[in-house]
Amino acid sequence: MKMEAMSLSGLDNTKLEALAHDIYSDLVEDACLGLCFEVHRAVKQGYFFLDETDQDSMKDFEIVDQPGVDIFGQVYNQWKNKECVCPNCSRSIAASRFAPHLEKCLGMGRNSSRIANRRIASSNNMSKSESDQEDNDDINDNDWSYGSEKKGEDNQTCPNPNSPRRSKSLKHKNGELNFCRLAYNYNSGISYETLGPEELRSLLTTQCGVISEHTKKMCTRSLRCPQHTDEQRRTVRVFLPGPSASTLPDVDAVVESDGYDVSDGQALMNRLQWDGSSDISPSDSASSKASTNNSDSKKPKKKKKPSLGLSSSGTGGTGGGTGGGPGTAGSGSSSQGVLSLPSRKKKPKLPAPPTPSIYDDMN
Amino acid sequence: MSKESQLRALVNQKLIEMGERERLKELLRARLIECGWKDQLKAHCKDVIREKDSEHVTVEDLVAEITPKGRALVPDSVKKELLQRIRAFLAQHATL
Numbered sequence: 178m179k180m181e182a183m184s185l186s187g188l189d190n191t192k193l194e195a196l197a198h199d200i201y202s203d204l205v206e207d208a209c210l211g212l213c214f215e216v217h218r219a220v221k222q223g224y225f226f227l228d229e230t231d232q233d234s235m236k237d238f239e240i241v242d243q244p245g246v247d248i249f250g251q252v253y254n255q256w257k258n259k260e261c262v263c264p265n266c267s268r269s270i271a272a273s274r275f276a277p278h279l280e281k282c283l284g285m286g287r288n289s290s291r292i293a294n295r296r297i298a299s300s301n302n303m304s305k306s307e308s309d310q311e312d313n314d315d316i317n318d319n320d321w322s323y324g325s326e327k328k329g330e331d332n333q334t335c336p337n338p339n340s341p342r343r344s345k346s347l348k349h350k351n352g353e354l355n356f357c358r359l360a361y362n363y364n365s366g367i368s369y370e371t372l373g374p375e376e377l378r379s380l381l382t383t384q385c386g387v388i389s390e391h392t393k394k395m396c397t398r399s400l401r402c403p404q405h406t407d408e409q410r411r412t413v414r415v416f417l418p419g420p421s422a423s424t425l426p427d428v429d430a431v432v433e434s435d436g437y438d439v440s441d442g443q444a445l446m447n448r449l450q451w452d453g454s455s456d457i458s459p460s461d462s463a464s465s466k467a468s469t470n471n472s473d474s475k476k477p478k479k480k481k482k483p484s485l486g487l488s489s490s491g492t493g494g495t496g497g498g499t500g501g502g503p504g505t506a507g508s509g510s511s512s513q514g515v516l517s518l519p520s521r522k523k524k525p526k527l528p529a530p531p532t533p534s535i536y537d538d539m540n
Numbered sequence: 541m542s543k544e545s546q547l548r549a550l551v552n553q554k555l556i557e558m559g560e561r562e563r564l565k566e567l568l569r570a571r572l573i574e575c576g577w578k579d580q581l582k583a584h585c586k587d588v589i590r591e592k593d594s595e596h597v598t599v600e601d602l603v604a605e606i607t608p609k610g611r612a613l614v615p616d617s618v619k620k621e622l623l624q625r626i627r628a629f630l631a632q633h634a635t636l
Contacts (some may be wrong), residue, residue, distance in 0.1 A: 188547070196548060197626040200555070202611075204568050204622065209610035211569075213602040216585045220597060225589070494556060 377417060386413050560629055564622065571618040581610055588613070 187197070219225035229235070241250040259272045265282045280286035284293070380386060385396040387405035395413070396405055555561040572578055588605045589597050 190545060192544070193627070193630060196551065197623055197630065199548070200551075200626050201619070202563075204564055205614060207608060208568055208572060209581075209607045210603065212585075213606050214612070216582065216589075217597065217599045217602055220589055220594060226586070226594075291578055439625060470582055497619050 381414055381417070385410060386417075388413055554633055555629070558633075564625060566624055567625070568618070570622065572614065575615050575618060577613055577615070577618075580613055581606060583592075584609055 188350055216225065240248050242248070243250075256272045260269045261272055261275050262269050263275070263278060263282055265279070270278045277288075281289050281292075284290075380395065383400070385398045385400055385402040385405050387396045387409040388394065389396060396402060398404065400410070552561075555564075585602065586627060588602065592601065
């Protein structure tokens, strides 16, 4: 008999449903049978009632079904309300807060040491006044403290030589902290209206200082901060304090740097360290007076755009230099207002033309 | 000898041949254990056995007691799922 001719599609829906149900019943019956066999074997083998032999232990481990208690009979928040007395400070502390409190109370543990360190660092920065210059000289690998050159400025930030956080970031932090008494917003910068001229100058020699359009605050990032161009920085320096403002200690003066006196450079280096990087040319000084005085003889070291600036600054510098006295004195005084940084030897992409204007302003 | 019974036989044969029956059986077993059907029935077994003489209980006794209860205790969701699978199979293999 040929079965291929048969097709389920020939059946109507009810018949199909009936078929499906039949199949399903068969399956369920199979399952029941399986269970029966299993139980029957267990009974015959004697292990069916094994877990019911010990009545006492059965009562012990019975499932608990009461409110406020889990199925084992344990109370879940039993220790929430308990209070303990701290042996150190004799205060009554909640149980769940006891361990952290003890950590802080006894001064042991990771967090408390971190907090203490932070407090020391901040209190050092706030309260410690400007130490002797010798100290700063001695601290060779210290972060650059722009305040070391200032005279008559109180509340200078002297980076703690023992601070564990000697780093570039600390330098900026010092600068920022120094002005914390003024209108200071940690995140965005400093409001220049509140700065005095000396502070302003010191700020401008260490930090970018570009005034943000939206917030009217000065940028507190480094002098080479990538957010602002040197143009902007020059503008700020022209705009804000007037002609005696600090010049941009940018790399335009790299040329002069080479010819700069080593001794002067070293002293400068010691006092004003720029990132501590090794490629610092030891003699750069943005101060045209100081540098051009000494570097005129050694002009032809690096010749690129800076040559332009050099010539103009040379003229301006000599004029200023003579007025300022000997080179070192000039450097000293000028550096007071114009903290120069040893610049890198890399070729910067600075536009040469603007340089003369700054130097002109200086004179 | 009716066409219908022939058809049924054919369908069953197909189910077994393709391994679908085994799969369905496994699926059903798993679902019944999950939903606690097996434990319920086992407890019922215990009562039955305790009533009768536990030494002389036979498979037939058990089957007679258990199967109707077992069929009734299957939860609806499991039943629906299985029926769905069966219908899908039938639809897929409409032409035999």
